[in-house]
Amino acid sequence: MADIAPPLDSPNDARAKRNVAVLVAAQAVLGSQITMIFVIGGLAGQMLAPNPCLATLPISLIVFGSMTTAPWLSTIMQRYGRRTGFMVGAVGGAIGSLIGMVGLMTGNFWVFLLGSWLTGIYLSAQGFYRFAAADTASEAFRPKAISYVMAGGLASALIGPQLVKVTTDLFVVPFLGTYMVAMAINVLGIALFFLLDIPKPKPVERNVETAAGRSRMEMLRNPVILTAVICGAVSYALMNLVMTSTPLAVVGCGFTTGNAADVVSAHVIAMFAPSFFTGHLIARFGAERIVALGLLILAAGGGVALSGVELFNFFGALMLLGVGWNFGLIGATAMLTSAHSEAESGRIQGMNDAIIYACVTLASLASGGLMNCSGGDVVAGWNAVNMAMAPFLMLAGGTLIWMVLRPRTA
Numbered sequence: 001m002a003d004i005a006p007p008l009d010s011p012n013d014a015r016a017k018r019n020v021a022v023l024v025a026a027q028a029v030l031g032s033q034i035t036m037i038f039v040i041g042g043l044a045g046q047m048l049a050p051n052p053c054l055a056t057l058p059i060s061l062i063v064f065g066s067m068t069t070a071p072w073l074s075t076i077m078q079r080y081g082r083r084t085g086f087m088v089g090a091v092g093g094a095i096g097s098l099i100g101m102v103g104l105m106t107g108n109f110w111v112f113l114l115g116s117w118l119t120g121i122y123l124s125a126q127g128f129y130r131f132a133a134a135d136t137a138s139e140a141f142r143p144k145a146i147s148y149v150m151a152g153g154l155a156s157a158l159i160g161p162q163l164v165k166v167t168t169d170l171f172v173v174p175f176l177g178t179y180m181v182a183m184a185i186n187v188l189g190i191a192l193f194f195l196l197d198i199p200k201p202k203p204v205e206r207n208v209e210t211a212a213g214r215s216r217m218e219m220l221r222n223p224v225i226l227t228a229v230i231c232g233a234v235s236y237a238l239m240n241l242v243m244t245s246t247p248l249a250v251v252g253c254g255f256t257t258g259n260a261a262d263v264v265s266a267h268v269i270a271m272f273a274p275s276f277f278t279g280h281l282i283a284r285f286g287a288e289r290i291v292a293l294g295l296l297i298l299a300a301g302g303g304v305a306l307s308g309v310e311l312f313n314f315f316g317a318l319m320l321l322g323v324g325w326n327f328g329l330i331g332a333t334a335m336l337t338s339a340h341s342e343a344e345s346g347r348i349q350g351m352n353d354a355i356i357y358a359c360v361t362l363a364s365l366a367s368g369g370l371m372n373c374s375g376g377d378v379v380a381g382w383n384a385v386n387m388a389m390a391p392f393l394m395l396a397g398g399t400l401i402w403m404v405l406r407p408r409t410a
């Protein structure tokens with residue numbers, strides 16, 4: 001039978017562990033640029049934007065770039081391999097940082113936005129690191145491989161904000177040095193991908209009608225896939241909704257840019273530190289329980305944020321937000337990878353990340369509007385951002401409960 005293309009290779013966890021090590025390094029080194037840009041993107045936008053409601057638009061354009069990139073980048077990886085796709089992402093990040101520098105030097109907000117959109121090509125590529133970790137892993141090792149790669153972000157959480165502190169005022173133009181370092185990180189990071197050992201996908205037999213697997217709509221009718229997409233999108237979007245406004249809220253409440261960098265650093269550590277054991281928790285308790293726990297922790301983060309605007313409130317809320325994102329996204333990824341064939345991977349993974357980044361784009365756009373244009377002061381805006389989480393948490397939680405209960409009643 002030739003209904004489904006054969007797998008890339010026999011599971012080989014020695015190879016998988018080598019690939020995981022490379023991807024962890026990429027997550028740590030190349031990923032630090034995203035931490036840097038998310039700390040200063042809204043502040044730079046506030047400096048350049050003609051309207052304060054557009055302050056977070058640069059971050060939104062990064063995520064929009066990821067959304068528009070994910071489908072074709074996934075196709076490139078399906079056809080030419082992960083290495084090629086990851087190199088394309090790094091080149092996009094380097095060019096985006098360069099154009100961002102031009103926007104800062106000329107004071108042109110729209111040029112700065114173009115650079116942000118190109119930076120989204122890198123962010124999209126980074127999103128596929130977790131899928132690449134699963135490519136050569138056995139079924140037993142797969143959740144751990146995904147989790148370990150996500151853990152590489154822990155180093156980026158330490159590196160990125162510290163680089164912001166050093167580079168923010170390096171030149172007369174604020175933030176110019178930060179974007180210069182981000183460009184260098186992309187150029188140097190390309191070398192890492194030569195160490196990857198992930199075979200190119202074998203071509204699917206096009207003369208067999210069902211060789212390519214299910215269509216996108218057929219896959220979305222699968223309850224596991226649908227739930228994974230919704231829970232992954234909600235976890236990522238709500239994390240971005242709150243994190244995008246955090247530097248504006250911290251500085252607006254009288255704290256410094258350094259304080260904002262420290263809060264974001266703690267947040268990103270909380271995003272990735274649990275990855276050392278998230279895979280083990282999924283293997284023991286199941287992805288569905290871990291996703292549910294992630295959603296509850298996100299809700300707790302919103303509660304802490306609404307309880308006050310002292311520095312410890314920002315730290316507590318953002319750390320809870322990071323852990324909730326970790327459990328929600330890794331759990332949803334594990335659910336997704338368990339529900340499709342190798343031949344379907346390029347199609348479903350590209351669609352999944354396009355949907356996620358579409359939701360994150362809307363969340364980051366809404367973040368600036370809620371923060372700067374929904375109340376009379378910073379506190380009112382910050383509260384509006386956090387209260388907006390509630391309906392989406394209920395949507396994801398309800399979908400997860402429906403999926404779990406459905407087999408019992410079907």
